[in-house]
Amino acid sequence: MKEIAVGIIGSQFEASIQAESLKTVPNAKIVAAASPTEAHVKSFTQKYGIPKAFTDYKDMLKLDEIELVTLAIPNYLHAQVTIAAAEAGKHVVCEKPLCMNLKEADQMIDVCRRNGVKLMYAEELCFAPKYVRAKQLADEGALGRIYLVKQCEKHFGPHSDWFWDVNLSGGGVLFDMGCHAFEFMRWFYDKPPVESVYADMDTHVHGSLTKGEDDSLAIVRFQGKRKGLAEDSWAKRGGMDDRVEIFGSEGVAYAYLHMGIALMTYSEKGYGYAVEKAPSTKGWTFTIYEELWNYGFPQEMAHFVDCVANDKKPMENGEDGKAMLEMILAAYESARTGKKVPLPFRPSVQKPIDLWLP
Numbered sequence: 001m002k003e004i005a006v007g008i009i010g011s012q013f014e015a016s017i018q019a020e021s022l023k024t025v026p027n028a029k030i031v032a033a034a035s036p037t038e039a040h041v042k043s044f045t046q047k048y049g050i051p052k053a054f055t056d057y058k059d060m061l062k063l064d065e066i067e068l069v070t071l072a073i074p075n076y077l078h079a080q081v082t083i084a085a086a087e088a089g090k091h092v093v094c095e096k097p098l099c100m101n102l103k104e105a106d107q108m109i110d111v112c113r114r115n116g117v118k119l120m121y122a123e124e125l126c127f128a129p130k131y132v133r134a135k136q137l138a139d140e141g142a143l144g145r146i147y148l149v150k151q152c153e154k155h156f157g158p159h160s161d162w163f164w165d166v167n168l169s170g171g172g173v174l175f176d177m178g179c180h181a182f183e184f185m186r187w188f189y190d191k192p193p194v195e196s197v198y199a200d201m202d203t204h205v206h207g208s209l210t211k212g213e214d215d216s217l218a219i220v221r222f223q224g225k226r227k228g229l230a231e232d233s234w235a236k237r238g239g240m241d242d243r244v245e246i247f248g249s250e251g252v253a254y255a256y257l258h259m260g261i262a263l264m265t266y267s268e269k270g271y272g273y274a275v276e277k278a279p280s281t282k283g284w285t286f287t288i289y290e291e292l293w294n295y296g297f298p299q300e301m302a303h304f305v306d307c308v309a310n311d312k313k314p315m316e317n318g319e320d321g322k323a324m325l326e327m328i329l330a331a332y333e334s335a336r337t338g339k340k341v342p343l344p345f346r347p348s349v350q351k352p353i354d355l356w357l358p
Helices: 013-022 038-048 075-087 102-114 129-139 173-188 291-295 297-309 318-337
Strands: 004-009 028-034 052-054 068-071 091-095 119-122 146-154 194-202 215-222 226-233 241-248 251-256 263-267 283-287
Touching (some): 004 297, 013 028, 013 038, 013 291, 013 297, 028 038, 028 297, 038 052, 068 297, 075 091, 075 102, 091 297, 102 119, 102 318, 119 297, 119 318, 129 173, 129 251, 129 291, 173 194, 173 215, 173 226, 215 318
Parallel strands (some): 004 028, 028 052, 068 091, 091 119, 146 226
Antiparallel strands (some): 146 241, 194 215, 215 226, 241 251, 263 283
């Protein structure tokens, strides 16, 4: 297999997930990482045995050996870093959400196309083994005609402080986690046109930290009398809850990404780690195992590396990220107006939450 040299931009939570996932891909070799805080990037590269560390990602992009870069950086930086990477001739894996607005999305897609590089959109739910199996069941007709896909992701808040700042993140929980739900729905239905989006959102417990919403509901209507329901929250205590429900004319499927596969554990004194976002390990907890594999991160990275090595079309790309972003924008507009918003919808705003904030 052709070996693909990879550079990681970022050095915190998501960068660690990427590094651990790439380590499982036989023909991927992480050769460098870049992050503006020298102590962070040195610690990160030492932990994962990465030979080169940079405090300026543009210096890392000058390395001829690198073919693929992955982005694990705040949302507001996605567009400018993707453009710089593409102009340096590097393929790009961009974490969700793709960017802050549709103008940026168009620029990212265009510059990657002009420079002959792939823009790959990292939506791991499309690679999560349990969710993939649910789609296989639906595709073979086990559930009849699918008319509702529900995705729920809830916990008590993000892992990094920059998420609370809407100027850096672009929005609240809908933008952070609703993007998972929206793209999962599109993928499950084989990416049909979206007819409309209706959403409601509010801030219940984190008003002192953010101007963004910390709880949201959104209904997406797809062509062909098919619907999606997204439930997302930063206000739910007790650790991560991630699940899907698939409803068809001939059956139903429920898939719990954490609780349905975890060890049910009781501990008086607590223990080291249970699952992402769990605030405590005392009492009853859901102890996860092979967490990254169950999320689909290694499978996602293996797919993207294979696309670069063998010049294949990515399953999730920049166009998918843009389609998801248009749905998100419609959801914020709907939450402001209280009305269903039809697509296409192309507002001229700097970030999604501008449509909702007074």
